[in-house]
Amino acid sequence: DGGITQSPKYLFRKEGQNVTLSCEQNLNHDAMYWYRQDPGQGLRLIYYSQIVNDFQKGDIAEGYSVSREKKESFPLTVTSAQKNPTAFYLCASSSPYRGKAYEQYFGPGTRLTVT
Amino acid sequence: QQQVKQSPQSLIVQKGGIPIINCAYENTAFDYFPWYQQFPGKGPALLIAIRPDVSEKKEGRFTISFNKSAKQFSLHIMDSQPGDSATYFCAAGSSAGGTSYGKLTFGQGTILTVHP
Numbered sequence: 001d002g003g004i005t006q007s008p009k010y011l012f013r014k015e016g017q018n019v020t021l022s023c024e025q026n027l028n029h030d031a032m033y034w035y036r037q038d039p040g041q042g043l044r045l046i047y048y049s050q051i052v053n054d055f056q057k058g059d060i061a062e063g064y065s066v067s068r069e070k071k072e073s074f075p076l077t078v079t080s081a082q083k084n085p086t087a088f089y090l091c092a093s094s095s096p097y098r099g100k101a102y103e104q105y106f107g108p109g110t111r112l113t114v115t
Numbered sequence: 116q117q118q119v120k121q122s123p124q125s126l127i128v129q130k131g132g133i134p135i136i137n138c139a140y141e142n143t144a145f146d147y148f149p150w151y152q153q154f155p156g157k158g159p160a161l162l163i164a165i166r167p168d169v170s171e172k173k174e175g176r177f178t179i180s181f182n183k184s185a186k187q188f189s190l191h192i193m194d195s196q197p198g199d200s201a202t203y204f205c206a207a208g209s210s211a212g213g214t215s216y217g218k219l220t221f222g223q224g225t226i227l228t229v230h231p
Contacts, residue, residue, distance in 0.1 A: 108157060
């Protein structure tokens with residue numbers, strides 16, 4: 001059963017702690033993305049990776065870090081430098097082949113609450 | 116110039132009505148325009164997409180209309196049902212290549228409610 005898994009579904013952390021969100025895909029997609037969703041602001045791109053061992057900053061990368069050591073995995077770390085980390089985080093992936101690069105498949109999301 | 120502006124923010128229709136959601140963009144390099152549907156607590160799912168070489172695309176009850184000169188595109192849902200109640204996002208991408216290849220810029224989203 002192919003798809004994208006994100007864990008955990010809900011995550012609670014104290015202010016000042018780093019936290020890592022998991023994203024795994026078995027779709028054999030080369031590209032992976034992390035978005036942040038806040039009410040009324042749509043999906044904002046945090047980081048994306050088109051290939052293993054390479055990634056680029058998106059529109060709101062400050063306070064976040066990523067790694068892409070395996071094709072299947074693209075973990076996101078929310079650091080203590082992120083001023084307002086409470087949000088719904090979505091991971092997505094896509095295939096780079098012509099016509100399919102923009103068909104992004106999303107995971108179920110992780111809702112992070114920092115207090 | 117990278118923005119995609121979506122309206123309205125929310126929309127309420129009766130069952131059988133035809134809700135219309137509009138999006139506008141500035142970047143003329145955009146050449147792929149998908150719509151995503153998101154149910155509460157779930158990730159978005161690709162609904163339908165269009166490229167600028169056609170003015171309309173229909174899949175089932177969902178239709179995208181595209182106006183290249185006005186840099187606008189819209190989603191129409193025919194014979195809307197309560198099960199269509201969800202948040203809808205438009206997006207735009209450019210196949211110009213380089214590090215932006217595959218990257219999408221999303222609109223702010225429209226919360227659609229279809230009353231029975």
